[in-house]
Amino acid sequence: MNPEQSPRRGADRPRERPPEDPEASGAPIGRRLLLGTLGLGAFGVLAAPTLQRGLESLFADDPTGLTGLLPNGGGFRYYSVTSSVPHKDASNYRLTIDGLVDHPRSYTLADLKALPQTRIVHDVQCVTGWRVPGTPFQGVRLSHLLDAAGVQTKGRAIRFTCFDGAYTESLTLQQARRPDILVAHRMQDKPLGHNHGGPVRLYVAPMYFYKSAKWLSGITVTEDVRPGYWEDRGYDVDAWVGRSNGRDDAPTS
Ligand SMILES: Nc1nc2c(c(=O)[nH]1)N[C@H]1C(S)=C(S)[C@@H](COP(=O)(O)O)O[C@H]1N2
Ligand SMILES: [Mo]
Helix, strand or coil, X not given: CCHHHCCCCCCCCCCCCCCCCCCCCCXXXXXXXXXXXXXXXXXXXXXXXXXXXXXXXXXXXXXXXXXXXXXXXXXXXXXXXXXXXXXXXXXXXXXXXXXXXXXXXXXXXXXXXXXXXXXXXXXXXXXXXXXXXXXXXXXXXXXXHHHHHCECCCCCEEXXXXXXXXXXXXXXXXXXXXXXXXXXXXXXXXXXXXHHCCCCEEEECCECHHHXXXXXXXXXXXXXXXXXXXXXXXXXXXXXXXXXXXXXXCCCC
16 A cells, blocks of 8 residues: 555544534534635535534424534434535435446446335444434445345446545445445434435444445445545544544444
8 A cells, every 4th residue: 555545543634524523523603614615624614504403493393302413412313425415316316336346337326216125223323422322213235235146256346436526435335235334215203304415225123324425325335445535534444433533432333
């Protein structure tokens, strides 16, 4: 591995910033905007007003008690590395499987819902520290889609791409075949909302949540692992909860 690609560790490692929580870094807003402009990992802060509004409207009339999941309430934080993401739904969503497969194809949302469904309930753990207990995800096993596509013998890894146009992720083929990795269209027993990566995101139960790529649009079988967005910025490629990124969180699965 050449030096430019070796993971950085420790305090100088770029960190995610939840766009709805501009106070998180403690730095003055001007400085963070400058860092974002320079492409140093703070770009998400530019999206703060939009995402905050989205968050408020999402929880505006909330009879279900989900307000307990608001930021700093011990729940989810919304992340996006881009300032805006197109909205997609059953009418225009497509998931493409290609690369080193015998049968490349594209799935609609209805196609994915018609396949065998798996529901998994585990904790969610972000590498920045927040954890959400017992969160149901439902969808199609990634292994099912890979089997249907017919992975060629040269295929050793998967590259995931997203319709935000920027985020990417990766898994080894061996990891991708685990039964607790889903192409998910439901979360918390509801259709996956836009802010959580809907209509379809990846869900990688045993790994830090950055592996669970939101707004999933492409699954490409490759010869070698190509590190994803945060992995290019220092995060571990093998992101097992409690055994990577210098953290010792309890496993999620
Ligand atoms: N497309 C995309 N997927 C993404 C991210 C992102 O910025 N863009 N952030 C990742 C990170 S670091 C985390 S913790 C989770 C956050 O998911 P949530 O916004 O549903 O809480 O999404 C992961 N998947
Ligand atoms: Mo994260």
